[in-house]
Every structure is written in structure tokens, then in C-alpha cells.
Amino acid sequence: xxxxxxxxxxxxxxxxxxxxxxxxxxxxxxxxxxxxxxxxxxxxxxxxxxxxxxxxxxxxxxxxxxxxxxxxxxxxxxxxxxxxxxxxxxxxxxxxxxxxxxxxxxxxxxxxxxxxxxxxxxxxxxxxxxxxxxxxxxxxxxxxxxxxxxxxxxxxxxxxxxxxxxxxxxxxxxxxxxxxxxxxxxxxxxxxxxxxxxxxxxxxxxxxxxxxxxxxxxxxxxxxxxxxxxxxxxxxxxxxxxxxxxxxxxxxxxxxxxxxxxxxxxxxxxxxxxxxxxxxxxxxxxxxx
Amino acid sequence: xxxxxxxxxxxxxxxxxxxxxxxxxxxxxxxxxxxxxxxxxxxxxxxxxxxxxxxxxxxxxxxxxxxxxxxxxxxxxxxxxxxxxxxxxxxxxxxxxxxxxxxxxxxxxxxxxxxxxxxxxxxxxxxxxxxxxxxxxxxxxxxxxxxxxxxxxxxxxxxxxxxxxxxxxxxxxxxxxxxxxxxxxxxxxxxxxxxxxxxxxxxxxxxxxxxxxxxxxxxxxxxxxxxxxxxxxxxxxxxxxxxxxxxxxxxxxxxxxxxxxxxxxxxxxxxxxxxxxxxxxxxxxxxxxxxxxxxxxxxxxxxxxxxxxxxxxxxxx
Numbered sequence: 001x002x003x004x005x006x007x008x009x010x011x012x013x014x015x016x017x018x019x020x021x022x023x024x025x026x027x028x029x030x031x032x033x034x035x036x037x038x039x040x041x042x043x044x045x046x047x048x049x050x051x052x053x054x055x056x057x058x059x060x061x062x063x064x065x066x067x068x069x070x071x072x073x074x075x076x077x078x079x080x081x082x083x084x085x086x087x088x089x090x091x092x093x094x095x096x097x098x099x100x101x102x103x104x105x106x107x108x109x110x111x112x113x114x115x116x117x118x119x120x121x122x123x124x125x126x127x128x129x130x131x132x133x134x135x136x137x138x139x140x141x142x143x144x145x146x147x148x149x150x151x152x153x154x155x156x157x158x159x160x161x162x163x164x165x166x167x168x169x170x171x172x173x174x175x176x177x178x179x180x181x182x183x184x185x186x187x188x189x190x191x192x193x194x195x196x197x198x199x200x201x202x203x204x205x206x207x208x209x210x211x212x213x214x215x216x217x218x219x220x221x222x223x224x225x226x227x228x229x230x231x232x233x234x235x236x237x238x239x240x241x242x243x244x245x246x247x248x249x250x251x252x253x254x255x256x257x258x259x260x261x262x263x264x265x266x267x268x269x270x271x272x273x274x275x276x277x278x279x280x281x282x283x284x285x286x287x288x289x
Numbered sequence: 290x291x292x293x294x295x296x297x298x299x300x301x302x303x304x305x306x307x308x309x310x311x312x313x314x315x316x317x318x319x320x321x322x323x324x325x326x327x328x329x330x331x332x333x334x335x336x337x338x339x340x341x342x343x344x345x346x347x348x349x350x351x352x353x354x355x356x357x358x359x360x361x362x363x364x365x366x367x368x369x370x371x372x373x374x375x376x377x378x379x380x381x382x383x384x385x386x387x388x389x390x391x392x393x394x395x396x397x398x399x400x401x402x403x404x405x406x407x408x409x410x411x412x413x414x415x416x417x418x419x420x421x422x423x424x425x426x427x428x429x430x431x432x433x434x435x436x437x438x439x440x441x442x443x444x445x446x447x448x449x450x451x452x453x454x455x456x457x458x459x460x461x462x463x464x465x466x467x468x469x470x471x472x473x474x475x476x477x478x479x480x481x482x483x484x485x486x487x488x489x490x491x492x493x494x495x496x497x498x499x500x501x502x503x504x505x506x507x508x509x510x511x512x513x514x515x516x517x518x519x520x521x522x523x524x525x526x527x528x529x530x531x532x533x534x535x536x537x538x539x540x541x542x543x544x545x546x547x548x549x550x551x552x553x554x555x556x557x558x559x560x561x562x563x564x565x566x567x568x569x570x571x572x573x574x575x576x577x578x579x580x581x582x583x584x585x586x587x588x589x590x591x592x593x594x595x596x597x598x599x600x601x602x603x604x605x606x
Contacts, residue, residue, distance in 0.1 A: 010509040014403050015412070021400070022419040024477065028434040031445055035437065046443030094327040097320040102313050104321070113331060118534055119588045121338025122580030123560075124567050128344075128355065129337050145334045148327065178319040207427030210541045214568060225429045229546065232433055253437065260430050267425050275418060279485055 029264070035257035036060065043251045059254035060261075069259060071220065072227040076206060079223055083143045083205040088198050090148045091156055096182050098153070099160035110157075113150045127214060141215035142208055152197045159193040160186055195277040199270075206267065228259045345578035358574075365578040375562070375579070382558040382583075385471065385539045390532050393476040398525065400480050401487035402517055406509075420481030432546035435474055436461065462551040471547055471556070475540075486528065487521055494520035526598050533594040537583045559583050 027050065034052045035043060042053035063069055097103045098110055120126075126145055135141040163186060171181050187194065209225040216222060222230075345365060347358040369375045400420070407413040423431065438445045439460040447457035460466045498516050507515070518525075541560040548556035559579055567576030 007509055011406070011408070014406055018403055018407065018412075018416050021480075022416045025419050025423055025481075027445070028438055031437060032434055043443075046448070048443075049445055049448070090327060090330060093323045097324040097327075100316075100320060102316055103324075104317055109324070109328070116331060116335040118591045119339070119584055120335065121341050122577065122584055123563050124573050124577045124580055125338035125341030125344070126334065127568065128341055128573070129334065133333075144330075147330050147334070178316055178323075203425050207425075207429075209427060209429060210545075210564075214564070225427050228433070229429045232429070232436075256433055257437070260433050263430055264426065268422075271422060271425060272418070275421065278421075 032257045032260050032264075035253055036261045038254065040251045040254060043253050059251075059258040063255050063258045063262070067227070067231065067255075067259075068220070068222075069224065069227065069262060072222055072224045073262065075221060076223040076225075079139055079142055079208060080202055080205040082139070084198055084202045086143050087147055087152075087201040087205075088194065091152050091197060091201075092182075092187070092194075094148050094153045095156035095160055096186065098157045100178075101165075110154075113153060117150045123214075130215065136215055137217050137221070139216075139221070142205070142211045146204070146211070152200060156190070156193055156197060159190055163189055192277050192280045195274060196280060199274045199278050202270075203267070224259075224263050228256075228263060231259060232256055342577060342581050342584075344574050345581045347574060349574040349577075361574075365575045366582070368575060369578055369582065377554065378557050378559060378562045379582075381555055382537060382539050382560075384555070385468070385544075385558060386536050388468065388472050389475050389539075390536065392472055393479075394529065394532060396476050396480045397483035398487050398521075401484040401491060402513060404484065404488060405491045405517075417481070421485070422481070423478045424482035426478070428540070428542035428546050431474060431478060432543075435470065435547065439470065461547075461549060464552055464555045467547075467552040467556060471543070474547070475543060483528075487524060490521040490524040491517065526601075530591065530594040530598055534587045534591040536590050537586045 030050045031048075034048050034050055036059050037052035037055055037057070038048045039054035039056045039058065042048050047053045094113070098106050098113075100106070130136060130141050130145060135144065167185055167189075168181060171185055176184070207225060208223060209229065212223050212226045216226075341355055344355055344358065346360060346362060347355075348361045348364075349355065349358045353359070369379075404413055404417065407416070439447060441447060441457050441459060444457070446460070450456075450458050458466070460470055494516065498520075499512055502512050502516060537559070539558040539560060541564065544556060544558050544561055545564070548561070563576040563580055566572050567579075
């Protein structure tokens with residue numbers, strides 16, 4: 001079918017607008033990358049826009065030498081990996097029974113869980129519970145209160161219950177118990193939803209900010225988001241001024257930009273691999289259930 | 290000898306149901322064991338805090354704890370609704386989140402329709418990959434980018450402003466422009482990701498409808514209004530109900546990182562108030578009352594929106 005003139009115009013405007021939208025997502029990132037790789041003079045005289053001016057790695061060098069960013073990086077890694085595993089396991093433990101037809105009181109438990117999505121005790125009462133359990137200043141305060149989100153449990157439950165019941169029955173006739181069915185049939189068939197939900201939890205833990213501010217007092221335990229936020233707020237962010245050469249080449253903008261790059265890189269590295277999964281996962285979430 | 294023939298029928302039935310029940314229990318046992326920690330989690334970290342809301346009606350102190358602190362009735366709620374400062378915070382929360390929904394809700398729908406109209410698959414996939422990405426970046430990163438872009442000295446955007454108007458504009462220090470930056474940064478971060486769900490809904494529309502409409506001479510605009518939008522109606526309503534729950538909620542990270550002392554009178558919201566006054570200022574009862582007000586309004590809005598949607602057979606439950 002040939003496009004009419006009006007349609008051609010429509011398509012052209014559409015392409016231009018979409019390109020502009022995509023550009024709006026790239027330009028800020030390019031700006032930060034350029035800042036992180038430019039020398040101090042160029043940054044201060046405002047010559048840096050989208051490409052680095054006067055290539056240098058000084059900002060990164062002073063970031064790693066003068067700030068505890070490396071320590072914070074490993075803290076972020078620890079928070080993310082353990083938190084994601086814990087959350088994923090508990091989400092499976094919640095979703096699998098709720099997807100079984102023979103499970104007692106499954107509609108009651110589902111309702112009780114959905115209710116937590118639309119009403120909550122809020123920050124202070126949750127804080128009091130966490131404090132009462134003695135979890136303040138430990139990473140368990142980050143992992144436990146957000147262990148399983150009802151939303152993710154519902155997505156996974158829907159996915160499990162869409163796996164044909166015949167498979168389940170056949171396995172049962174062959175003498176498989178519930179756990180064998182879960183491990184040998186359900187989980188291998190659910191890789192897309194597991195990857196999606198792991199991604200959601202993982203990104204949540206990697207970007208954790210408020211929970212760290214609330215529950216972690218020990219600065220050595222800060223993750224990158226809180227450390228970088230503190231660096232952005234304060235003016236003197238580099239503690240180690242032993243190298244005079246370095247001071248001359250230092251600007252707060254450059255170091256901030258370098259810190260942001262260190263935070264973004266891990267996400268950019270895993271993002272392309274997970275994209276197909278999260279698109280699928282969000283679509284799963286759109287199924288009413 | 291056949292034993293079963295002498296057993297009365299109802300007894301046989303009872304025997305069968307007993308066995309069935311036993312089998313059901315046997316297959317339920319591992320599920321129950323698996324589910325117990327989940328129940329514990331939801332009770333301890335979701336339902337116990339809901340019970341903890343009673344401190345909004347008490348004068349909470351550390352020594353007496355949640356249960357033994359003295360009752361004060363609605364004292365803290367009265368205080369909240371009489372103090373002009375807290376009223377201002379409630380108003381700010383409403384304004385920012387309402388503007389976010391009003392301007393932010395249609396954007397992913399429009400973006401999804403635009404992407405759906407792209408015929409070049411390479412282009413479509415590239416744009417999708419790029420616009421989904423900001424959703425995964427933390428607000429620390431995005432706030433830093435925003436402050437760099439809008440910076441008075443050498444900010445990329447202010448360089449353009451300077452080029453056209455002669456001098457840079459203090460975007461982050463004026464109430465109106467701060468709100469605009471706040472709202473649009475929120476929209477920008479999540480528009481791509483929120484478009485995914487609408488893109489999924491769009492794939493369910495029968496393509497022959499477009500062909501027929503095009504044959505009958507319907508323009509692109511007409512096709513979008515009469516085929517595309519009605520085709521994804523139930524998804525739109527579903528998400529609108531869910532977004533109602535966020536009317537009282539302005540994400541802490543975003544506000545906390547973008548706000549500055551110049552715009553405090555419009556940028557201070559419930560979540561930052563609870564953090565500052567509640568946790569840092571240790572006014573637990575007062576801020577719990579504020580949190581409870583927030584939760585209740587959100588709850589009523591979600592239930593109300595669902596009630597209305599149900600009248601049109603589009604309810605969530």
C-alpha cells in the first residue's frame with residue numbers, strides 16, 4: 001500500500017520527534033562523559049559540551065585515590081548481589097504456592113498481599129520495627145523490609161499459573177513432589193520472568209538511596225549513591241591533597257562527573273543483555289490476575 | 290472376598306474424601322513450609338507497621354514504646370492541619386504529584402503510539418533501547434546531570450539560553466521553573482519504560498482494522514483516535530487507577546536531590562518532611578500522623594478510582 005502525502009508527512013514528523021526524544025536521553029550522558037575526561041581548565045572555562053576537551057584521566061585518578069569510592073563500590077555490589085538473591089528466593093517462595101490450585105487459602109493470602117500494595121504503615125512505623133529488631137546500621141535493614149514486593153510476586157504467580165497444568169500432572173504421576181516440580185519444571189520454564197524480576201530487584205538495590213540514608217549511620221558502609229550524593233552536596237570532596245599536581249588539575253565538576261560514570265557503567269554493561277527480558281516481564285505484568 | 294461391597298455407600302464416600310483431603314494436605318505441606326517465611330515477612334514488615342500507626346494517636350516516646358505511650362487522640366492531626374507550614378507541605382505534595390500525573394500520564398501513551406507507527410525496525414529498536422535506559426539510572430545520577438545541564442556557569446542548556454537571550458536563566462532557583470524541571474525530569478526518566486506496557490497493548494490490535502480504515506480514506510489522526518486509542522482503552526484505565534495511588538506520593542529521591550533552599554516553599558513534600566522532622570528530628574508521632582494521612586488518601590483514591598472504573602466494566606478487582 002502506498003502512503004499518501006499526509007501519511008508521508010506524518011511519518012517524517014514522527015521520525016524527527018522520536019530522534020529528538022532519543023537525543024534528549026543521550027546528550028546529558030555524553031555531557032557527563034565529556035566532563036569526566038576533560039582537564040580542569042577546559043571545564044572551568046566552559047568549553048566542554050559533548051566531547052572531552054584536553055583528554056585526561058585526572059578526575060578518575062583523584063576520585064579513586066582521594067575518595068572512598070572503591071569501598072562504596074564494593075558495598076553497592078554486596079548490597080545488590082545478596083539483596084537480589086534474597087528477594088528473588090522469597091518472591092519464588094511466595095509466588096509458587098499461590099500459583100498452585102490445591103494450596104489452602106490462596107485467595108486469602110493473595111488479597112492480604114495485594115492490600116499491602118494499596119495501604120502501608122509508612123516510613124516511621126517501619127523504621128521502628130527495623131530498629132526494634134536491632135537491624136539499624138546493618139545491611140539487613142536494606143534487605144529485609146523490601147524483601148518481596150507484592151507486585152513482583154503477582155507477576156511471577158501469573159507466570160507460574162500460565163504454565164500448562166498437564167506438565168504438572170504428568171510430573172505428579174511420575175512421582176514428583178512439589179519441590180521437584182518447582183525446581184525441575186517451573187523454574188527452568190520461567191527464566192524470562194526470573195531474569196526480569198532479578199533485574200528489577202537488582203536495579204532497586206544498586207540505586208538504593210533513601211533506605212541507606214535512613215538505616216546506615218556508619219559512613220564506611222555507605223553505598224555509591226549516598227557517597228556520591230554527599231560528594232555533590234559538599235564542596236571539599238577529596239580528602240587526600242598530597243599531590244599538588246593533582247590539585248591544580250582538579251575541579252569538583254570533573255570528579256562528580258567521574259563518580260557518576262563509575263555508577264552508570266555497571267548498569268550500562270548489563271542493560272543490553274537484560275533488555276529483551278524486562279520488556280517481556282513488563283508485558284507479563286500487564287496481564288490482569 | 291470383596292470387602293468394599295459390604296461397606297455402606299456414604300461411608301465409602303467419606304473414606305474417599307478423607308483420602309483426598311489427606312492427599313491434598315500431603316501436597317500442601319511443602320507449600321505451607323515454603324510459604325511460612327513469606328507470611329512472617331509480610332506480617333513483620335507490612336502488617337506490624339500498619340499496627341504501628343496507632344502511635345499517630347499517642348505521644349510516642351522510647352521508654353514506653355509503641356504500646357505503653359500515652360494516648361493523645363487526634364492531637365497530632367489537629368496540629369498538622371493547623372500549622373501553615375505542614376499545610377504548605379501537603380499542598381506541595383498534591384501539586385507536584387498531580388502535575389506529574391496530568392502531564393506525565395499521556396506521554397508514555399503518545400510515545401508508544403509514535404513507536405508503533407515506525408516501520409524501520411532498526412530505528413525503532415535503537416530508539417527503544419535508548420529511551421528505556423534512564424529508568425534504570427538512580428536519581429543521584431539524573432539530579433547531577435540536571436544540575437550540570439542547567440548550571441548557571443557553563444551549563445549546556447544555559448549556554449543556549451545565553452546565546453539567544455544574552456544571559457543565563459536560574460532554572461533551579463525560581464519556583465515556576467523548578468517545578469517545570471522537576472515534572473519534566475520525572476516524565477523524561479520513566480516515559481520510555483512506561484511506554485512498554487502500552488506497546489504491548491498495541492500489538493493486540495487487529496492490523497486489518499487499519500487497512501480497512503485506510504481503504505475508506507481515514508487519515509492517520511482519525512485512525513489513531515478511532516482505532517488505536519479505543520484498542521488500548523482498558524490498559525489506559527488500569528494504569529490510571531494505579532497512578533491514583535501515587536497522587537499523594539512524590540518520590541523521596543527525586544525531590545530530596547533536586548530541592549535547594551531557594552525553592553523550599555514549593556519543593557518541600559511529605560516524604561522529605563517525614564524524613565527530616567520524623568527521623569532526624571525524632572518527632573515520631575507527628576510524622577506518623579502525616580504518613581497515615583498520606584496512606585489513607587492514597588487508599589481512598591485507588592479504591593474510588595477502581596469503583597468508578599468498575600461501573601464501566603474495567604475495574605482492577
